[in-house]
Amino acid sequence: MESRKNKKSLVGKVVSNKMDKTIVVLIERTVQHPVYGKFIRRTSKCYAHDPENKCQIGDIVRIEESRPLSRKKRWNLVEVLDR
Secondary structure, three states: OOOOOOOOEEEEEEEEOOOOOEEEEEEEEEEEOOOOOOEEEEEEEEEEEOOOOOOOOOOEEEEEEOOOOOOOEEEEEEEEEEO
């Protein structure tokens, strides 16, 4: 059986690390308004698995999609880009 090679990867900011081995990452993207053309900032929160509890609030991190780990966790921490 072949394993998937192309997993989605996102960069975001850690907004919460209060859970055990879980971080909440804020993903920010810009989209263009369909009528007025102005660029709008949109955000979404992702729950990511942090097995070593090494992330702090405010860190910039890269996360990668994975199989469902719990009811809301669908992402794994890959690396801490900036402290």
